[in-house]
Amino acid sequence: MMNTRHWMALAIVAVLVAAMVVACSRGDSENRLVVTGSSTVAPLVSVIAKRYEAKHPGVRIDVQMGGSSRGLADARRGLADIGMMSRGLKAGENDVEAVAIARDGICLIVHKDNPVEGLTDEQLVAIYKGEIANWKDVGGADAPITVVNKAEGRSTLELFVAHFDLENPQIKAHVVVGDNEQGIQTVAGNPNSIGYVSIGTAEYDATHGVAIKLLAVGGVTPSVENVKLGKFPLSRPLNLVTAGETTPLADDFIAFARSQAVHDLVEKQYFVPIAP
Amino acid sequence: MAERAQPWGDHVAAVFIWTAAAVVTSVFVWMLADIVWNGAGQISWEFLTAPTDDAGRAGGIGPILVSTAMILGVCMAVSVPLGVGTAVLLSEFTGTNVTFGRLVRRSLDVLAGVPSIVFGLFGNAFFCHVLGLGFSILAGGLTLACMVLPILIRSTEAGLRAVPNEYRMGAAALGISRTSALWHVLLPAAAPGIVVGLVLGVGRAIAETAALLFTSGYVDRMPGSLFDSGRSLSIHIYDLSMNVAGGSANAYASALVLVALLVPINAGISWVADRWLHRRLVR
Numbered sequence: 001m002m003n004t005r006h007w008m009a010l011a012i013v014a015v016l017v018a019a020m021v022v023a024c025s026r027g028d029s030e031n032r033l034v035v036t037g038s039s040t041v042a043p044l045v046s047v048i049a050k051r052y053e054a055k056h057p058g059v060r061i062d063v064q065m066g067g068s069s070r071g072l073a074d075a076r077r078g079l080a081d082i083g084m085m086s087r088g089l090k091a092g093e094n095d096v097e098a099v100a101i102a103r104d105g106i107c108l109i110v111h112k113d114n115p116v117e118g119l120t121d122e123q124l125v126a127i128y129k130g131e132i133a134n135w136k137d138v139g140g141a142d143a144p145i146t147v148v149n150k151a152e153g154r155s156t157l158e159l160f161v162a163h164f165d166l167e168n169p170q171i172k173a174h175v176v177v178g179d180n181e182q183g184i185q186t187v188a189g190n191p192n193s194i195g196y197v198s199i200g201t202a203e204y205d206a207t208h209g210v211a212i213k214l215l216a217v218g219g220v221t222p223s224v225e226n227v228k229l230g231k232f233p234l235s236r237p238l239n240l241v242t243a244g245e246t247t248p249l250a251d252d253f254i255a256f257a258r259s260q261a262v263h264d265l266v267e268k269q270y271f272v273p274i275a276p
Numbered sequence: 277m278a279e280r281a282q283p284w285g286d287h288v289a290a291v292f293i294w295t296a297a298a299v300v301t302s303v304f305v306w307m308l309a310d311i312v313w314n315g316a317g318q319i320s321w322e323f324l325t326a327p328t329d330d331a332g333r334a335g336g337i338g339p340i341l342v343s344t345a346m347i348l349g350v351c352m353a354v355s356v357p358l359g360v361g362t363a364v365l366l367s368e369f370t371g372t373n374v375t376f377g378r379l380v381r382r383s384l385d386v387l388a389g390v391p392s393i394v395f396g397l398f399g400n401a402f403f404c405h406v407l408g409l410g411f412s413i414l415a416g417g418l419t420l421a422c423m424v425l426p427i428l429i430r431s432t433e434a435g436l437r438a439v440p441n442e443y444r445m446g447a448a449a450l451g452i453s454r455t456s457a458l459w460h461v462l463l464p465a466a467a468p469g470i471v472v473g474l475v476l477g478v479g480r481a482i483a484e485t486a487a488l489l490f491t492s493g494y495v496d497r498m499p500g501s502l503f504d505s506g507r508s509l510s511i512h513i514y515d516l517s518m519n520v521a522g523g524s525a526n527a528y529a530s531a532l533v534l535v536a537l538l539v540p541i542n543a544g545i546s547w548v549a550d551r552w553l554h555r556r557l558v559r
Contacts, residue, residue: 042494047331062411
């Protein structure tokens with residue numbers, strides 16, 4: 001009968017699939033790395049991994065995303081060879097080893113023609129909360145301040161609100177932007193605006209004739225150099241973490257990820273490379 | 277007064293209904309226009325076939341399309357036989373008032389309302405760790421199958437129940453076995469219900485992000501087998517728009533591809549169901 005044959009074929013396929021699952025002993029773990037964690041670091045590590053794979057045929061690096069906490073937890077439990085974290089280690093996390101591969105820094109920008117050179121933390125918080133609405137209150141011209149904020153979910157926004165101890169709903173923004181370029185264009189096009197963007201992009205654009213100016217934060221000059229040295233307050237390390245014994249491959253990949261060979265990739269993701 | 281109030285009330289109701297319909301339609305049109313406007317420029321054969329580059333800002337979505345197709349394939353290959361089987365049991369072999377049937381139906385309804393992130397966590401714990409599949413297309417497809425099953429079962433069951441009882445009696449009167457009657461008469465006649473279930477299921481599966489992030493993963497390499505991790509189109513869009521600065525152009529293009537994919541997939545399902553099931557009924 002037609003139908004019995006059909007059911008038999010189906011059963012055979014099912015058995016085959018089951019056999020495949022059982023037979024699959026995910027071999028050659030020697031040449032395989034699993035990296036999980038922060039969604040800020042994941043795009044950077046996946047392009048680094050691609051370059052590493054191209055240089056070492058046969059090696060496979062699987063990058064999975066799930067947040068810094070998960071990166072730490074997976075590294076601890078051995079589910080991942082390497083975890084990714086977009087923050088420094090806290091007290092009580094000394095059981096893992098963290099290696100910074102880059103830094104993420106943000107800076108405040110105003111229009112080039114704005115006479116204001118720097119703002120205190122209190123002034124900044126007041127401006128972003130809408131309590132100071134005119135530049136003349138902070139030493140500038142008599143003009144209303146246009147506050148440019150980042151869209152929800154951006155890591156720059158997270159870093160900004162965490163540093164100034166703000167909550168996003170408290171911020172009275174006039175313009176909400178997505179990526180760094182959009183923020184820079186907005187500020188460059190409005191002489192009375194203030195915004196914040198990744199420091200690498202801002203410094204590049206400011207030195208290449210875009211009409212923006214980088215503001216000092218807490219008295220520290222915003223520059224990639226100061227982020228590199230860890231002096232600039234509005235920055236965080238992007239870490240690769242490992243727990244316990246590591247494989248030679250993992251060690252080699254971590255060394256590669258912080259070497260000169262990937263600095264162009266780091267800069268392309270708007271992060272600041274750490275010079276070894 | 278009462279005479280005048282009636283037409284006035286009718287008028288308000290008419291305005292409300294028309295406005296509601298217009299709002300719903302314009303939201304859809306606006307969304308579609310936004311995606312097409314921002315995404316159509318990037319679409320090319322190159323974009324559809326090339327591997328991703330520079331974290332998705334450059335290059336194409338070739339491996340991502342392949343991964344998406346494989347995830348969807350696993351999901352359908354597992355959920356269709358299981359779903360149709362369960363639906364047959366519920367509609368043909370258990371009455372509406374049997375406790376067992378009621379229990380199954382109730383649990384399916386609960387399952388249909390479970391948020392997808394819960395399926396993702398379950399899939400990660402069960403398929404990835406307990407069964408040791410790791411981050412893989414297989415784990416992702418199986419997780420999606422769990423998500424799609426309730427929809428598929430309930431609509432197939434509804435389709436089977438809509439088949440007139442005369443069909444069953446006629447088959448019995450001719451001395452056809454129950455299995456043959458099911459295969460040659462009932463399932464083909466229930467085709468519309470199965471198609472609705474498949475279309476809804478594919479729609480839910482292809483749009484899924486949360487459940488796949490923890491099961492099929494984030495790797496954008498061309499998958500070599502079902503045991504490789506593979507990034508689905510929806511996760512690619514999520515990543516480009518949320519994590520990659522300057523990725524929004526390609527996010528729009530990928531979203532356009534995703535929306536455009538639904539049209540041929542749905543047409544394909546209807547065509548296959550029509551051809552395969554209808555021919556059986558005629559013969």
